[in-house]
Amino acid sequence: MQKIRNIAIIAHVDHGKTTLVDKILHSCSIFRDNETAGELILDNNDLERERGITIVSKNVSVKYKDVKINIIDTPGHADFGGEVERVLKMADGVLLLCDAFEGAMPQTRFVTQKALALGLKPIVVVNKVDKENCRPEEVYEQIFELFFNLEATEEQLDFPVIYGSSKQGWMNTDWKVQTDNIFPLMDAILENIPPAPIQEGTLQMQITSLDYSSFVGRIAIGRVARGTIKENMPVSLVKRDGKIVKSRIKELYTFEGLGKVKVSEVSSGDICAVVGIDGFDIGDTIADFENPEQLEVISIDEPTMNMLFTINNSPFFGKEGKFVTSQRLRERLYKELEKNLALRVVETDLPDAYLVYGRGILHLSVLIETMRREGYEMQVGQPQVIIKTIDGVKCEPIETLIVDVPGEVSGKVIELVTQRKGELLIMEPKGDLQHLEFEIPARGIIGLRNNVLTATAGEAIMAHRFKAYEPWKGTIPGRLNGVLISMDKGMTTAYAIDKLQDRGRFFVDPGVDIYEGQILGEHIRDNDLVINITKGKQLTNMRASGTDDNTRIAPAIKFSLEECMEYIQADEYIEVTPASIRLRKIYLTEQERKVKGKSLVGQ
Template structure:
C-alpha cells in the first residue's frame, strides 16, 4: 500500500479553502519557527491577494504520520470552473468545505457534481462554526440532501463530517467541543481517503496543469496514472487530437511543502512536475516510448460568453503601454489559451480584433487585468452571451441566481430580476435574511449586480451558476440612461463640470485629459448628449464686483473593470492601458455615430 493521499479542496467562493490550507501547512511544521509566512500563503499573485479569491489552482504537499498528503487548492468562483474540472483528475478524494451559516451555495453544487461523477471519496468540513447564527446541523442535512440529489453512491453518501474554524485553527468531530488543533481533520483524511492506487504496466500520465520557469520553460504537472516515470527516460507525447511526438524527460520533480524537490523516479499515484517536454497542452498524455496508450481527454464545459478584444486606436494610444500592436495582442491571447482551458480565441474579419470566449465576466476581466499589468493597451467591447440553435430553436444560456438580502428590500430585488426575464422559484427566510432563488438568462445577469447593490444599499449577497441552454426568452432592456459624450479634446475644467451637473453624473474629475467621443458621465435621460467639458471661464480685465461663484462638484463615479464591462452598450468600448481605464464610443465623432447608428440597433 502506498503512503500517499491525493486530495482536492473544493468549496464556494469565500468559504475558507485557502485559510484551511494555511493551517494544514503550519500544523505539519513545514516552516521554521521564526519564519514569517503571513496569511493566505497560496494566494501568491497580486490579483488573488487584492480580490481575496483563488484564481489558479495550486499544489502543495505535507507529511503527516509517515503519510504524504498532496493537497490541491482550487478556485471557488464559477467562472474558474474549468480550472477545477481538470485538477480533480489528480485527486482520489475531496474535502468539501461549507460555511456553517451559508450552507451549500451554487458553486458548491457545481464542483461537488464534478467530484462525485469522477467517483472521488468526499469528506465534508463544516467551517466557520464560530460565526453568530451558525447552523451546523442544518448545513449537514443540506449537504446530505445535495449529495443524494446529485446521485452519489452509497459509499459517497457515507461521508465523515468534521466541524471547526479554519481561522481559529481547530477542527473536531463535534462542533460543540472545540479542540486546539486540526489533527482530527488530518486523521480523517488518512483513514477515509483511499491510498493512491499503484497501477503496474507501461507509463501513462496525463498533464492536468502547467507551470513556467524562466530557466527551463514550460513544466508539465500531472499524476502518474500507471507505471513509473524516470529522469532521462525517452517517452511519447500523445496530443489531444491523437498526434504522437517522441521526446525525452530531462528533469523530474515531486512536490514537497510549498516547493518542488528533484527526484530520479516517480511511481504511479504520485503527482509530479516534468521538465524537458516541448509543445504540450493540458489534457495531453505522456506515455511509454514503444507502446504508447492515450488516457481519456479532459472534457471542459463550453464557454457561455464572448467579448471583442481589439488594439487601442484611441487618440491617446501608445502613451502608457509597451505592447500596442495586433501581433502582440494575438501572441498574448494564444499563449493564454495554452493554460486556460475554458478560454477560446477566434480571429475575426479584421486583423486587429479577436473574439475571446470565456466562462463569465470575472473570467474575462481577470485576463484583461493581467494583460494591463503586463503593459498591454487594449480595447474591449460589450460582453455577449453565446446563442446556439438546438432542434431548430434559438437557445441561450440560463443561470440559477441566488440572492440573500434583508427582508425589507427583497421586493426591490425581485422587481429588478423579473424585469430581466428572471423567474422566482424559491423564497424562504435564512437567519435574518430572505433567501431568493431565480432562473434568469445569462444576458440578464450582465449589469444586474450594480443595480441590485444600489437598490439594497450594498447588503445583497449574489451568486449564480450556469444551468443549461433553454429557448430564447425575448428582449431584455439594456441600460436605462444615456451617456454624456465629450465634443472636444483637452483638459476637463471644474467650471464646465459644475455648469453641467444638472445634466447627469460624471465619471471624470477636473484637470483630466479627454478626447472627442470619450464618455464623460451618465445622462439623466435615456438619450446620449454631447457636451463641452473643456471650456474654461471667459476672463476679462474687469474686476469682479462681489464674490465669484465657488464651484461645488459631486465626486466622480469610479468604475471597477467588471462594473465598466457590465455598464457599456453595443456601440461603446472600454479602453484599458497600464495606467488608465476610459469608456468611449466606437465612433468618436458625432457625424460618424449618426451614419453608423443602425449597426447597433
Template sequence: MEAIRNIAIIAHVDHGKTTLVDKIMYHCHLFRDNENTGDLILDNNDLERERGITITSKNVSVLYKGTKINIIDTPGHADFGGEVERVLNMADGVCLLVDAFEGPMPQTRFVLQKALDLGLKPCVVINKVDKENCTPEEVHEKVFDLMFELGAEEWQLDFPTVYGSAKNNWMSDDFNVITENIEPLLDMVIENVPAPKVSEGTPQMLITSLDFSSFTGRIAIGRLERGVLKEGMPISLVKRDGKITKSRIKELHTFEGLGRKKVQEVIAGDICAIIGVEGFEIGDTIACFDNPEALQTIAIDEPTMSMLFTINDSPFFGKEGKFVTSRHIRDRLTKELEKNLAMKLG
C-alpha cells in the same frame, strides 16, 4: 510504497479554502517557528492578492503521521470552473468546505457535481462555526440533500464531517467542542480518502496542469497512474488527436511543502512535474517509449463569455422622462449660481 493521499479542497469563493491550507501547513511544521509567512500563502500572485480570491490551482504537500498528503488548492470562483474540473483528475478524494452560515452555494454545486461524477470520496468541512447566527446542523443536512440531488452513490453519501474555524485554527467532530488544532481534519483525510489505485504495466501519466519556468520552459504536471518514471528516461507523448511524438525526461520533481523537490524517479500514485518534454498540451498522455498507451483525455473548455438578457424590471421602467446630459447639468448649475448671487446682492 510510500503512503500517499491525494486530495483537492473545493468550495464556493471566500468560504476559507486557502486559509485552511495555511493552517495545515503550519500544523505540519513547513515553516520555522520564527518565520513569518503571513496569511493566504498560496495566493502568491499580485492579481490574487488584489482580488482576494484563488485564480489558479496550487499544489502543496505535507507529511502527517508518516503519510504524504498532496493537497490541491482549487479556485472557488465560477469563472475558473474549467481548471477545477481538470485538477480533480489528480485527486482520490475531495475536501468540501462549506460556510456554516451561508451553506452550499452555486459554485459548491458545480464543483461537487464534477467530483461525484469522477467517483471521488467526499469529506465535508463545515467552516466558520464561530459566526453569529450560523446553523451547522442545518448546513450538514443541506449538504446531504445536495449530494443526493446530484446523484451521489451510497458510499459517497456516507461522508465524514468535521466542524470548526480555519481562521481560529481548530477542527472538531462536534461543533460545540472547541479543540486546540486541526488534527481531526487530517485524521479524517487519512482514514477516509483512499490511497491511489496503482495498476501494473508501463508508465502512464495524464497531463492535467502545467507550469512555466524562465529557466526550463513549460513544465507538465499530473499524477502517475502506473509504472515508474525516471530521470533521463525516453518516453512517448500521446497527443489528444492520437499522434505520438518521442521525447526524453530531463528532470523529475515531486511536490514537497510549498515547492518542488528534484528526484531520480517517481512511483505510481504520486503527483509530479516533468521538465524537458516539448510540445505537450493539457490532456496529452506521457507513456512508454516502445509501447505507448494513451489514457482517456479530458475536455478543455474554450474561453467564453456568457451574458444574460432579461426584461427591464427597473422601478422607472415605462416612465417618461428626458435624457440628462452634461449640458443640462451645466445649465442647471449656472442658473443656481445666478440665483444665489442675486439673493446675496439683493
C-alpha cells in the same frame, strides 16, 4: 500500500479554502520557527490577493504521521470551473468546505457534481462555526440532500463530517467542543481518503496543469496513473488528437511543502512536475516510448460568453502601454490558450480584432486585468452571450441566480430580476435574511449586480451558476440612462464640470486629459448628450464682489473593470491601458455616430 494521499479542496468562493490550507501548512511544521509565512500563502499573485479569490489551482504537500498528503487548492468561482474540472483528475478524495451559515451555494453544487461523477471520496468540512447565528446541523442536512440529488453512491453518502473554524485554527467532530488544533481533520483524511493506488505496467501520466520557469521553460504537472516515470527516460507524448511525438524527460520534481524537490523517479499515485518535454498541451498523455496508450482526454464545459478584443485606436493610442500592435495582442491571446482551458479565441474579418470566448464576466476580466498589468493596451467591446440553435429553436444560456437579502428589500430585488426575464422559483427565510432563487437568462445577469447592490444598500449576496441552454426569452431592457459624451479634446476643468452637474453624474475628475467621443458620465435622461467640459472661466480685469461662486463638485464615479464591462452598450468600447480604464463610443465624432450608429443600436 503506499503512504500517499491526494486530496482536492473544493468550495464556494470565500468559504475559507485557502485559509484552511494555510493552517494545514502551519500545523504540519512546513516553516522554520523564525520564518514568517503570512496569510493566504497560496494566493501568490497580486490579482488573487487584491480580490481575495483563488484564480489558479495550486499544489502543495505536507507530511503527517509519515504519510505524504498532496493538497490541491482550487478556485471557488464558477467562472474558473475549467481549472477545477481538470485538477480533480489528480485527486482520490475531496474536502468539501461549507460555510456554517451560508450552506451549500450554487458553486458548491457545480464542483461537487464533478467530484462525485469522478468517484472521489468526500469529507465534508463545515467551516466558520464561530460565526453568529450559524446553523451547522441544518447545513449538514442540506449537504446530505445535495449529495442525494447529485446521485452519489452509498459509499459517498456515508461521508464523515468535521466542524471547526479554519481562521481560528481548530477542527473537531463535535462543533460545540472547541479544540486547539486541526489534527481531527488530518486524522479524518488518513482514515477516509483511499491511498493513491499503485498500478503496475507501462507508463501513463496525464498533464493536468502547467508551470513556467524562465530557466527551463514550460513544465508539465500531473499525476502518474500507471507505471514509473524516470529521469532521462525516452517517452511518447500522445496529443489530444491521437498524434504521437517522441521525447525525453530531462528532470523530475515532486512537491514538498510549498516548493519542488528534484527526484530520479516517481511511481504511480504521486503528483510530479516534468521538465524537458516540448510542445505539450493540457490533456496530453505522457506514455511508454514503444507502446504508448492514451488516457481519456479531459472534457471541459463550453464557454457561455464572448467579447471583442481589438487594438487601441483612440487619440491616446500608445501613450501608456508597452505592447500596442495587433501582432502582440494576437500572440498574447494564443499564449493564454495553453493554460486557460475554458477560453477560446476566434479570428474575425477584421485583421486586428479577435473574439474571445469565456465562462463569464469575471473569467474575461481577469484575463484583461492580467494583460493590462503586463503592459498591453487594447479595447474591448460589450460582452455577448453565445446563442445556439438547438433542433431549429433559438436558445440562450440560462443561469440559476441565488440572492440573499434583508427581508425589507427583497421586493426591490424581485422587481429588478423579473424585469430582466427572471423567474422566481424559491423564496424562504435563511437566518435573518430572505433567500431568493431565480432562473434568469445569462444576458439578464450582465449589469444586474450594480443595480441590486444599489437597491439593497450593498447588503445583497449574489451567486449564479450556468444551468442549461433554453429557448430565447425575448428582449431584455438595457441600460436605462444615456451617457454624457465629450465634444472636444483637452483637459477637464472644475468650472465646466460644476456648470453641467445638473445634467448627470460624472466619471472623470477635473484636470484629466480627454478626447472627443470619450464617455464622461451618465445622463439623467435616456438619450446621449454631447457636452464640453474643457471650457475655462473667462477672466477679465473687471471683477464684481460677491459674484465668484466656489465650485462644489460631487466626487467622480470610479468603475472597476467588471463594472465597466457590465455598463457599456453595443456601440461602446472600454479602452484598457496599464495606467487607465476609459469608456468611449466606437465612433468618436457625432457625425459618424449619426451615420453608422443606427446599425449598431439595432443589434
